[in-house]
Amino acid sequence: MSVFVWIEQFKGEPVSLSWEVLGKARELADARGTQAAAIVLGQEVENIAQQAISYGADTVYLAGDATLTDFRGDPYAAVIKALVEEHQPSIMLWGGTSRGRELAAAVGADMEVGVAADCLDLQLDDESNLVATRPIYAGNILTDVVFRGKPQIATVRSRVFPMPEPDPARTGEVVAVSAVLSEDDIPVKVVGLEKATEGEMSVADANIIVSGGRGVKGPEGFEPIRELATVLGAAVGASRAAVDAGWIPYPHQVGQTGKTVQPDLYVACGISGAIQHLAGMRTAKVIVAINKDPEAPIFQVADFGIVEDLFKTVPALTEALKERLG
Ligand SMILES: Cc1cc2nc3c(=O)[nH]c(=O)nc-3n(C[C@H](O)[C@H](O)[C@H](O)COP(=O)(O)OP(=O)(O)OC[C@H]3O[C@@H](n4cnc5c(N)ncnc54)[C@H](O)[C@@H]3O)c2cc1C
Secondary structure, three states, rough: OOOEEOEEEEEEOOOOOHHHHHHHHHHHHHOOOOOOOEEEEEEOOHHHHHHHOOOOOEEEEEEEHHHHHHOOOOHHHHHHHHHHHOOOEEEEEEEEEHHHHHHHHHHHHHHOOEEEEEEEEEEEEOOOOOOEEEEEEOOOEEEEEOOOOEEEEEEOOOOOOOOOOOOOOOOEEEEEEEOOOOHHHOOOOOOOOOOOOOOOOOOOOOOEEEEOHHOOOOOHHHHHHHHHHHHOOOEEEOOOOHHHOOOOOHHHHHHHHHHOOOOOEEEEEEEOOOHHHHHHOOOOOEEEEEEEOOOOHHHHOOOOOOOOOHHHHHHHHHHHHHHHHH
C-alpha cells in the first residue's frame, strides 16, 4: 500500500533530486494514510538511510553490498524487484535521472506495468490512485496519465517539487536487505569512472544556465558564455547545433535529445528557439534571450529579450554583473 522512492547516490553522496521526490512521496503517503519508504542501495551508505528518514521516510530498505557499490542496472533492479514483490507498494517514484529512468523502466517491465516518465506533477484521484502529469509533443501539451496496474510507477523531472526541510529529530526504521545477485551473475563490470566534463557544473543540477547556440559561431565563441556563467555561478548549456558542430561536448546539450532542465534562470545566447530546444528548457522560471534576430522564436518564450549581437551584450553583461555581484 505504501509509496516507495529509490534514493540515488553517487560515490556515497545522495542525489538531491531524490529528496525532492521523497518530499512528494511523503505528501502522497500522508494523503493516502499510508507509509513512505525509501530504498537505499550501495556500500557504506548507512548515513544516507538516516538522511532519508530525516527527509520523510518511515522505513528505509537498506542494501549494503559490494555488488551495489557502483550503479549497475541488473543488481539494482533485482533488489528493488524483490522488495516490490514482498511489500507490494502502490506507488513507486524515481528521480528522472538517466539511472532513475533506467531502473524504473527495468522494474516496470519486470512487473509488467507501465511507467509515466518525466512527470511535472503528481496527484491522487478520489480513489487514491496516482495521476501523473507529463509533457508530450516536445512539451507543447501536458497530459494526465492514470495507471492500470500496480505499482503505479513514475519518474520525476528535477526541481518540479520543492526540496523538503530535513528534520533530524524524525524517527523511522532501517531494514537491512540482502543483495539478490552475486558478482558472477552480473554481466556488467565497472572498470572505472570518468567525468565527461571535468570541473564543470552539470546543467541538470544548476539553478542558473547560460547557453550558447549556433550564434556563438565556433568553440571560441563559448568563452564569453563561460565567463558570464562563471560570474553567475551558472552551468554552461548548448543547443544541439553547437554540440553537433563539435564546439562543446554533448553533456551540455539542452533539449529533446539532450537534458531537460528547469533552472531559476536560463540565458539563451544565439539560440533561435527551435521546438526541440524549447522542449528542454521552456519550464525555466525566467528566460532571457539574446539574439540579433527580433523574429527568433526564442523571444516568444522569453521573459526578457535583448535584440543585439551576443558578442557585444554578453561581455557587457559579464562586466556589469561582476561589478554588481562583486
Ligand atoms: C529529432 C530532433 C531532435 C533535436 N533535439 C534537439 C535538442 O535536444 N536540442 C536542441 O537545441 N536542438 C535539437 N534539435 C535541433 C533543432 O531543431 C535546431 O536545429 C537547433 O536547436 C538549432 O540550434 P540553434 O538555435 O543554436 O541554431 P540556429 O537555429 O541556427 O539559430 C542560431 C541563432 O543565433 C542567432 N545569432 C547568430 N549570430 C548571432 C549573434 N552574433 N548574436 C546574437 N544572435 C545571433 C540567429 O539569429 C539565430 O536565431 C533536434 C532536432 C531534431 C530533428
